[in-house]
Amino acid sequence: MRNPKKAALLVAAMLGFSVGAHAANIDTSKRIHVAMVPKLIGLSVFKANEKGAIEAAKKLNINFLYTGPVTASAQGQVDVFNSLIARRFNVITTTSNNPTELAPALRRAMKMGIKVVSYDSDVAPDARDFFIQNTAYPEFGKALVESVAKYIKPDAKIAILSSTPDATIQNAWIGALKTYMAAHYPKMTIVTTQYGQSSPSQSLTAGLNILQANPDVTGIIAPDGAAEVGAAAAVQKLGLTGKVIVGGCSDPDSIRQYVKAGVIKESPLWDEVKEGELVMYVARLAYNNAIHKNSTFTAGDLGTFTAKDGVIIFSKPLIFNAQNIDQYHF
Amino acid sequence: MKASMTETSGFKTVAPSVKDSRATRRARRETREITLIVAAVVVLLAVGAINHRFVSFENIRFMVLNSVVLSLVALGQTWVIATKGIDLSVAPIMGLTAVVTGLLAQGSGLPLIGAFGIALVIGLVLGTINGLLVARLTIPPIIVTLGTYSIYSGLIFIYSNGTQVDQVPAAYAAFGNGRIAPWLPIPIPVLTLAIVLFLCWFALGYTLFGRAVLAIGNNAVAAYNAGVSVISTQVRVYMISGVLAALAGLVFVCYTGSATVTTGTGDHVELQSIAVALIGGTAIAGGRGNMIGTVLGGLFLSVILTALVFLHVPPIWYSAGEGAMILVTVTLGMRQSRAGKAS
Amino acid sequence: MKEVENTVTARRTGSRFPLDGWERSLLALLVVEIAGFCIGIPGFYDGIGSLLGLTQNFLPFGIVALGLSVVILTGGIDLSVGSMAGLGAIVMAEFWQGLHLSIWLSALLGVGTGAVLGWINGMIITRLNTEPLIATLATSFIYGSVGTALAGENPPAGFPDSFNALGQGEVGGLIPYQLILFVVLAIFFSLLMSRSAYGRKVVMIGYNGEAARYSGMRVPRVICSAYVISGTMAALAGIVLASYYSAVRPDMGDILLLTTITMVVLGGVSIFGGEGRIAGVVMAVLLLGVLRQGMLIAGFSDMVTTMVTGAILLTAIAIRNLVSGRGTGFALLFLRLRRLGGGKVPEAAE
Structure with a gap:
């Protein structure tokens, strides 16, 4: 038992050195238990986070566990948190189904001395130590608008296809994109907002209905993985490729065929794999008490990040288009 | 279907009692079908008057297409409900088939015919398990399928391990979106549904197996005493339900080109399919099944939900609209059938 | 028709023990389960307080189960419990946030809303003669929409601490308020169903609705009341959840x-319908609730836990059928139909 572990440690250490001197700054002497709890297990986007997290966990001497509920329910996540608390995990990282319901359980965890790092979709600020925001909301709002607005008339009519009416992060993005649109494309109007409930089939039906009921719509912004795929599929099925432009955000694997077909011109996201790595770096640093709510830190070869009131912005939007999409697989 | 005919052909005794009420049953069934058609036409004309695009060929085509997957599941559900049973596990069976066939197609280029084979096997095996638990161990159907619902949905996670279907090969997409012939703009999924509907309609109304199903739903004891083999009929009914749910899963993955672990269960296909069957005039108390009504019910639901979008009803009220529609259709149907009984 | 009632009551009160065989088996299983988890799973037993505290994670299910039991005993089903729980909690939160009522008064109004929703279910079922399954399926869609509309984009959250204690707090740091609430409710329901005339009426209707009708019982009224109870308990569970989360959705x-x-x-x-006791339901609530918590703490994923729950349900009911020797499914149906429509059976057999 012992020797392989030591060997693994040695390899990990060597890897750590091989990626650069930065990793050496992080104290990885004590092996810690870190859990990553997505909204639900079984979706590619979260799986991409896991992929990155596993890589980073090796370097950072982390015993990594990826676990979550089978339905996108807060109750399911809370049950998982409770079990992690009982199992004395050192750090819990999570992307929340909704910001309010998870808070009491996470506060309980913090009271027990467990560090909480949220990523992707935030929880209440007092229920976590750090939040890794995918991209700054105003920038992402801009990217979402530009993914469509560049390719249509400035006075075009736009539809929004989101996940659910109370989805936190989608509402934040929609707010940001409306602000940007009002400032830069004042003549553009949003004629309808529909919801696909994050379900591929309901998103497709909603997409078809939008296009049928609003024939003057020339652009659909769908800031949700299932919604963007549904909207793109609807455009393709109705033979409107090129006439209606779809934008939004989704992982590259699911939209690849639509980007290549020209239904989607650009689609902003961020590198989910690298985000998963950053989550592990922040988890390690938070456990070491090496970062504070307002500080700057280095996360290996990912570069330097700044925490502001506990919020760490991961990156600028990464925009997929027909040229670059084949470089990304997640 | 043929096998069941020959096997149950010895039990002619059940036929007379069914035959007696056949005329009344047919009348009742037709009332429901006419009601649904009239209601759908009224909605079409009313909403079409406000927005003529609602009655455009293209829109009607998609309203029909969007109902295909649910109608396929609901046809299977109709069989089960006709025996006084219920099948909640259709949702994970549909999801499992969509994920398994989709991932195999995406990953190792499984040919479409192979996908049909896999769907058939999944549906048969899981349906048979349901059927055996119901018929052999005499566990109430709602409990059996509640239990297998959890177990089958677990299988989806185990198989997919978190990966999802993002794209299907051209043959699949053609099956899900193509038309029968260039000059005949009927989508292939609609044709599939029509074939399944015809088989179900024929089997329920004109074969001994169908009569055995209705006899069990009417009065299981009487059917048993009359020589209907209750156990094998029940098992077959759950097999049919499983196979149709699996077929729906395959059509789903071909039509949408995507499938995730929440396919089926996330949209509550189990509840929706029960609702559609009941809208169509199948009685939850068993003994009555209306295949054509089920498909019309699925269509009507699709028309209503699309109409809500055209009428600019806020999206949060869509599900309320669906609920209200279920209540109105089913309670009106009850009234009619009671009135029919009285006269 | 009195005869039928007598046989029902005789069967119900025949046992002198407070628990019958099934309930004793469940209790034994529960004891084994808890003991096994305490010994076998590190982190499961962490003082009696934390053990009792575990119940906070699943008792809202138990509260719903108590109300749902009454409906199922009448031979019905209530698929709208989930949306009634959500709607009851949202009504409470909106009264509190929007109209600035006291949180406890709002909670009362939320529970009242559940009663009204249940009453609507009951009226649809009894007056319009709709099957319970379809009626409550339809109302679950409608209540869900109303809840989403009321909640808006940012559903209320952050209730006062005194209210949050209901779901998260303990008396003297040991016994959770939720547990006290559940025990009180469980005793009340147990007495209601086994010792009161009302409970016997409910069981009688579930056992044989026709006989109940002929014996002069006001069947629709009793059925309607069962749905009112179910709605009330669902909304109460919703409010406990709201307190547990300090938020509503x-x-x-x-x-x-x-x-x-x-x-x-x-x-x-x-x-x-027509058979079963609250004591058994309470055992099952604890058994399944502890099982889920224990398995998660042991490191099993949510997926495995869900699958195991399904398997346990099937195995348990199968065993129950085999042991009782007559089954609860079609075998029971046969039995009942034979007893009921004795005339019809030979006729069909001719």
Whole structure:
């Protein structure tokens, strides 16, 4: 038992050195238990986070566990948190189904001395130590608008296809994109907002209905993985490729065929794999008490990040288009 | 279907009692079908008057297409409900088939015919398990399928391990979106549904197996005493339900080109399919099944939900609209059938 | 027709023990389960306080199960419990946030809303003669929409600490308020169903609705009341959840439905009505609740836990059928039909 572990440690250490001197700054002497709890297990986007997290966990001497509920329910996540608390995990990282319901359980965890790092979709600020925001909301709002607005008339009519009416992060993005649109494309109007409930089939039906009921719509912004795929599929099925432009955000694997077909011109996201790595770096640093709510830190070869009131912005939007999409697989 | 005919052909005794009420049953069934058609036409004309695009060929085509997957599941559900049973596990069976066939197609280029084979096997095996638990161990159907619902949905996670279907090969997409012939703009999924509907309609109304199903739903004891083999009929009914749910899963993955672990269960296909069957005039108390009504019910639901979008009803009220529609259709149907009984 | 009632009561009170065989088996299993988890799973037993504290994570299911048991005993089903729980909690939160009522008064109004929603279910079922399954399926869609509309984009959250204690707090740091509430409710329901005339009426209707009608019982009224009880308990569970989360969401009751049906049925209540006792349901609630918490702490994933729950339900009911020797499914149906329509059977057999 012992020797392989030591060997693994040695390899990990060597890897750590091989990626650069930065990793050496992080104290990885004590092996810690870190859990990553997505909204639900079984979706590619979260799986991409896991992929990155596993890589980073090796370097950072982390015993990594990826676990979550089978339905996108807060109750399911809370049950998982409770079990992690009982199992004395050192750090819990999570992307929340909704910001309010998870808070009491996470506060309980913090009271027990467990560090909480949220990523992707935030929880209440007092229920976590750090939040890794995918991209700054105003920038992402801009990217979402530009993914469509560049390719249509400035006075075009736009539809929004989101996940659910109370989805936190989608509402934040929609707010940001409306602000940007009002400032830069004042003549553009949003004629309808529909919801696909994050379900591929309901998103497709909603997409078809939008296009049928609003024939003057020339652009659909769908800031949700299932919604963007549904909207793109609807455009393709109705033979409107090129006439209606779809934008939004989704992982590259699911939209690849639509980007290549020209239904989607650009689609902003961020590198989910690298985000998963950053989550592990922040988890390690938070456990070491090496970062504070307002500080700057280095996360290996990912570069330097700044925490502001506990919020760490991961990156600028990464925009997929027909040229670059084949470089990304997640 | 043929096998069941020959096997149950010895039990002619059940036929007379069914035959007696056949005329009344047919009348009742037709009332429901006419009601649904009239209601759908009224909605079409009313909403079409406000927005003529609602009655455009293209829109009607998609309203029909969007109902295909649910109608396929609901046809299977109709069989089960006709025996006084219920099948909640259709949702994970549909999801499992969509994920398994989709991932195999995406990953190792499984040919479409192979996908049909896999769907058939999944549906048969899981349906048979349901059927055996119901018929052999005499566990109430709602409990059996509640239990297998959890177990089958677990299988989806185990198989997919978190990966999802993002794209299907051209043959699949053609099956899900193509038309029968260039000059005949009927989508292939609609044709599939029509074939399944015809088989179900024929089997329920004109074969001994169908009569055995209705006899069990009417009065299981009487059917048993009359020589209907209750156990094998029940098992077959759950097999049919499983196979149709699996077929729906395959059509789903071909039509949408995507499938995730929440396919089926996330949209509550189990509840929706029960609702559609009941809208169509199948009685939850068993003994009555209306295949054509089920498909019309699925269509009507699709028309209503699309109409809500055209009428600019806020999206949060869509599900309320669906609920209200279920209540109105089913309670009106009850009234009619009671009135029919009285006269 | 009196005869039927007598046989029912005789069967119900025949046992002198407070628990019958099924309930004793469940109790034994529960004891084994808790002991096994305490010994076998590190982190499961962490003082008696934390053990009792575990119940906070699943008792809202139990509260719903108590109300749902009454409906299932009448031979009905209530699929709208989840959306009633969500809507009741949202009504409470909106009264509190929007109209600045006291949180406890708002909670009362929320529970009252549940009663009204249940009454609507009951009226649809009894007046319009709709099957309970379809009626409550339809109203679950409608209540869900109303809940989403009321909750808006940012559903209320952050209730006063005194209210949050209901779901998260303990008396003297040891016994959770939720547990006290559940025990009181469980005793009340147990007495109601086994010792009161009302309870006997409910069981009688579920056992044989026709006979109940002919014996002069006001069947629709009793049935309607069962749905009022179910709605009230669902809304109460919603409010406990709101306190546990210190937040409300329209979809927060969605997960209640399938699990609570499982609990009621595992507790020995026949899904066809007319048979079963609250004591069994209470055992099943604790058994399944502790199982889920224990398995998660042991490191099993949510997926495995869900699958195991399904398997336990099937095995338990299968064993129950084999042991009782007559089954609860079609075998029971046969039995009942034989007893009932004795005339019809030979006729068909000719």
